[in-house]
Amino acid sequence: MTNRQMASDETRAGAGREAREAAAERASIAVRPEFRPGGSGRRERVFQLKGVEVLYSGVSAVKDISMDIHRNDVTALIGPSGCGKSTLLRCFNRMNDLIPGAEVRGDLLYHGEDLYGPAVDPVQVRKLIGMVFQKPNPFPKSIYDNVAFGPRILGRKENLDQTVEGALKGAALWDEVKDRLDSNAYGLSGGQQQRLCIARCIAVQPDTILMDEPCSALDPISTGKIEDLMIELKEEFSIVIVTHNMQQAARVSDRTAFLMVELDADEQNRWGRLVEYDETERIFTNPRDKRTEDYVSGKVG
Amino acid sequence: MVEETRIHYGEELEQLEASALGGLDLVSGALGRTLEVVEHQDVELAQLVIADDDRIDGRYLEVHQSLIALLATQSPVATDLRLISALLHVLKNVERMGDQCVNICKLIPLTGNEPPADEQMVKLILTMGRQTRTLISQSKRAFEERDVGLARDLVRQDDVVDNLNRECFGLALAIGEDPDRREWAMTMLLAARAIERIGDNAVDIGEQVAFVVTGLFREFEDASHPEEMPPAPG
Numbered sequence: 001m002t003n004r005q006m007a008s009d010e011t012r013a014g015a016g017r018e019a020r021e022a023a024a025e026r027a028s029i030a031v032r033p034e035f036r037p038g039g040s041g042r043r044e045r046v047f048q049l050k051g052v053e054v055l056y057s058g059v060s061a062v063k064d065i066s067m068d069i070h071r072n073d074v075t076a077l078i079g080p081s082g083c084g085k086s087t088l089l090r091c092f093n094r095m096n097d098l099i100p101g102a103e104v105r106g107d108l109l110y111h112g113e114d115l116y117g118p119a120v121d122p123v124q125v126r127k128l129i130g131m132v133f134q135k136p137n138p139f140p141k142s143i144y145d146n147v148a149f150g151p152r153i154l155g156r157k158e159n160l161d162q163t164v165e166g167a168l169k170g171a172a173l174w175d176e177v178k179d180r181l182d183s184n185a186y187g188l189s190g191g192q193q194q195r196l197c198i199a200r201c202i203a204v205q206p207d208t209i210l211m212d213e214p215c216s217a218l219d220p221i222s223t224g225k226i227e228d229l230m231i232e233l234k235e236e237f238s239i240v241i242v243t244h245n246m247q248q249a250a251r252v253s254d255r256t257a258f259l260m261v262e263l264d265a266d267e268q269n270r271w272g273r274l275v276e277y278d279e280t281e282r283i284f285t286n287p288r289d290k291r292t293e294d295y296v297s298g299k300v301g
Numbered sequence: 302m303v304e305e306t307r308i309h310y311g312e313e314l315e316q317l318e319a320s321a322l323g324g325l326d327l328v329s330g331a332l333g334r335t336l337e338v339v340e341h342q343d344v345e346l347a348q349l350v351i352a353d354d355d356r357i358d359g360r361y362l363e364v365h366q367s368l369i370a371l372l373a374t375q376s377p378v379a380t381d382l383r384l385i386s387a388l389l390h391v392l393k394n395v396e397r398m399g400d401q402c403v404n405i406c407k408l409i410p411l412t413g414n415e416p417p418a419d420e421q422m423v424k425l426i427l428t429m430g431r432q433t434r435t436l437i438s439q440s441k442r443a444f445e446e447r448d449v450g451l452a453r454d455l456v457r458q459d460d461v462v463d464n465l466n467r468e469c470f471g472l473a474l475a476i477g478e479d480p481d482r483r484e485w486a487m488t489m490l491l492a493a494r495a496i497e498r499i500g501d502n503a504v505d506i507g508e509q510v511a512f513v514v515t516g517l518f519r520e521f522e523d524a525s526h527p528e529e530m531p532p533a534p535g
Contacts, residue, residue: 247376284378286516293379298307 044071046208046238047092047115050107054087057101061087062272065106067257074230074239076253076280078246080295083259084272085242089210091115092240093129094122127154130201134213136193138185138200143168143177146185146196150204163203170236171199172229191222198229202237209233211241215248227252246296249280256283258292310375314384317367318444321388324360324395325441325506329434331357331402332499336430338409339492340423347406357399361392368392383516387509391444394502398437401495401502408488418485422472426489429465429496432458436503443510452507456521462500469493 047069054061062084069075069092077085087096094115096102108115115125138146147164156163164181168174173195177188185196194214201209211230215223230239230252243249249256257277263270276283276292287293294300331350338347368385371377377385436458443452470493473486504521512518 246378250378285382287379296378297381299311300305 045069045109046071046111047240048107048109048112050109052088052091052104052106052108054084054091054096055103055105056099058103059269060271062259063262065274067274067277069238069240070255071238072234072236073254074234074241074252076249076256077240077242077259078244078249078256078295079259079272079275080261081244082270082272083261085259086212087272088259089212089240089242092208092210093126093131095126095131097122127204128206129208129210130204130206131210131212132194132197132201132214135217136190136197138188138193138196141185142182143185143188143196144181147199147203150200154204167199167203168196170202170233171195172225172232173199189222191218191225194218194222194226195229198226198233202233206237208238208240211239213242213244216244223248246284246298250284253280256280258283258287258289258295260291260295307375310371313367314371314377314381317364317371318384318388320360320364320367321392321395322441322444324357324364324392325398325437327357327360328395328398328402328499329437331399332430332434332437332496335402335405336427338406339426339430339489342409344410347409350406351403354399354403358396361396365389365392380513383513387444387513390509391506394505398499398502401499404495405492408492418482419472419476419489422469422476422486422489425465425469425472426493426496429462429469429493432462432465433496433500433503436462436500440503440506440510443507444513447510447514449511449514452510453521455504455507459500459504462497466493466497 045068047067049065049067049069052065053063065088077088079085090096090099091104091108092110092115096104104116110125110129114120139149141149144164147167148160151157151160151163165174165178168177173192176192177183177196185193188196194217198209198214215226218226227248230241233239234254241249241253255278258275259272260275261270262273276287276289278288282288283292284296287296331353334346334350334353337343338350368388372385375381436455439451439458440455442448443455469490473490476482476486508518508521511521
């Protein structure tokens with residue numbers, strides 16, 4: 001357990017009534033029950049990948065990815081530039097569908113169902129599997145309208161005020177913006193904008209949140225806030241994060257996947273491959289693969 | 302395509318390891334002189350060993366500070382992290398070993414300048430000391446070569462020291478009724494005990510070797526639960 005996690009646990013334990021109320025409030029924006037089957041606890045699988053390969057115009061970007069992603073875990077994808085982490089992340093909510101020439105092969109199951117099955121509606125998928133991007137991308141609207149945007153589109157207009165408040169509280173932004181909900185979101189700091197994007201994401205009651213380098217444009221204080229937030233959010237959601245910041249992966253994630261670039265014999269083609277996937281603590285104290293060791297200790301890359 | 306980076310950091314860590322393990326050479330020298338002190342009841346040399354312990358303490362402070370700086374600035378992980386953790390332990394062991402030499406040397410004026418009361422007991426203590434110096438150099442070599450087998454063998458070598466310590470105890474019990482001789486024997490027992498503790502510190506260093514190599518920390522021998530220890534492999 002990292003210090004930050006411990007600190008966060010203490011905060012949770014100490015905050016008492018207020019924390020419970022906040023949790024109850026957040027529960028009101030909880031995921032739809034059919035995607036929260038009870039029973040097997042932490043080891044319940046959100047995603048199961050078997051031999052997943054992603055190609056752009058017939059050329060492999062990542063190959064042979066097999067891994068399980070567990071519910072209520074923060075799962076980190078790390079690896080050097082061009083190893084296909086972001087490509088892999090985009091598979092999880094079918095964002096690759098939007099890229100011409102992109103093709104996903106292999107099995108990618110979401111709660112046991114084929115995510116790329118013919119009957120699956122990608123729009124529905126992206127409702128359940130939200131995404132936060134590297135650069136905060138609020139709409140040029142008020143803070144309130146940013147968060148209310150998703151629920152309005154989905155026709156969930158009842159109790160909109162509560163939904164917005166719950167999402168902003170869930171993203172640890174409420175106290176900073178509650179008196180200026182009508183202000184333009186562009187007036188917020190970068191860190192606040194990113195938390196606004198997280199609020200916008202959780203306002204539509206997703207099941208999983210994908211984050212692509214969510215802190216790379218933020219200062220250490222804002223980064224710390226987002227990291228604390230991730231540890232709180234995983235109580236309700238499953239989180240998959242792509243990061244270049246090794247220490248961030250070490251601090252926030254439960255499991256870490258290391259991908260690296262592989263070249264074919266004549267060094268003409270390169271693609272990403274999963275080298276090691278394990279408990280984060282293991283990856284950063286005693287990885288099994290020499291290549292993982294060299295990468296996490298910053299010796300090659 | 303794969304390019305080696307962070308070369309200076311790697312070199313710095315190597316140097317710090319050499320400095321920390323070099324502390325074992327300092328301790329071995331201090332123990333050698335301490336044995337001379339015991340053999341010849343040399344009060345002046347005893348004072349020298351006591352004064353010279355500042356060098357060992359200085360090494361501890363210097364390397365410890367540099368390792369903390371590496372932790373703060375380089376965010377070491379995996380093998381590097383285990384190595385730094387192990388070196389912090391080893392430094393503490395080195396510092397304790399040096400203190401034990403000082404403890405023995407502080408005893409010597411108490412036994413006076415008279416010739417030894419029991420030659421046999423002095424001989425045993427000198428044998429213990431030489432065996433312990435072997436342990437010290439073996440622990441250093443095991444660390445340098447990341448040799449878990451050699452590290453584990455320290456337990457066997459340390460058993461020899463422990464047995465000699467028990468023999469000393471037997472001799473002290475049989476020393477007779479004369480109060481001066483009894484005081485001398487008790488004082489020598491304290492010296493034997495200090496040497497025995499130096500051996501234990503060498504075994505602890507061996508455990509750190511196993512931790513660096515395997516990532517698992519297990520005591521080679523658990524004094525509080527000797528029956529539960531798994532048999533040593535090989």
